[in-house]
Amino acid sequence: MIMLPDVMRAVVYLGPEQVELRQVPVPEPKTGELLVRVRAATTCGTDVKTYRRGHPKFPPPFVFGHEFGGDVVQVGAGVETFRAGMRVTANVFAECGECFYCKHGQGNLCENLVYNFGAFAEYMLVPTSIVKRTTFEIPAHVSYAQAAIIEPLVTVVGGQRIIAIQPGETVAILGAGGAVGLLHQQMALRAGAKRVIAVGHSQMRLQAAAKLGADPLINAKETDSVKAIRDLTDGRGADVVIECAGSLSTWENAVQAVRRGGRVLWFGGLPSGTKITLDTGLIHYGAITLYNSHGGTADDAREAFRLITSAEVDVQSLLSGELPLEQVEIALKKMIAGEVIKMAINPDLAA
Ligand SMILES: [Zn+2]
Ligand SMILES: [Zn+2]
Structure with missing residues (x-):
């Protein structure tokens, strides 16, 4: 039996650009839940969005952070698959398996999707349906921070399943070198893409893309990226364009940069209500x-976890270093500045 403290340190989101390290009660796992001691919580674009404008599913105050690897310290009644001492990670959401969408193989649209936040803390709960469907034991050769990257990889695996890249295709990634861009490009190359054209704003991130096989690199700050992609493809445009910058201009550029008969994947979400302008002639007559x-x-999620543990996808290259819990805000600011790809928050590090 592990003796647990009554209170813990946790980073509480209070409102746009307002976070505070607080002492809060250590939660107790109810039926079907796990209590995990967080060993690494990786920062993500969603955390940045939350930091800037809140999260649609969670009214403040709440403990944020959602990508984690840690040790099970307590299990709720009825949990049989996991026990104290196991190293685990979990996806941030799980589907119900029962609703209309789940029955149509679209669990990402589940009507009862359960989300889980609370990773920027010493301890966090994992809810029952996530324990049942999307929690995994981390093998010894995988670090807590590497395993934590399951969540963005789940979404990339979902996107790649839909875009179904074919051998020999030229894929352009808008928003290359960010965590999601690096995962998409690796999946594209695994699927047999002939080349990945990396388009981004940060030279550091473009270099990260180059290290993982992107070539050529286009710095969108200095170059007209649509023209550059067309120039690289005999004027046609790329076979596939994946938008993962999450900006209005890249959503529109994606359609300009794809060839006739090609495919666009809009992956980076924009705030609800955003409108884009598209030339229907280009889309319709260009098929x-x-x-x-x-x-x-x-x-x-199962496939993403397999890709991490088998090292078929390099997640270590997405990790730019470690910071203590006290410095979550600094980590997010480094993300915003494009200085890092992901930081691992380690609650055991001294502030
Ligand atoms: Zn995430
Ligand atoms: Zn469902």
């Missing part, structure tokens, strides 16, 4: 197919 992808299914 361009437009795909959207958001989240992933429980099957995608």
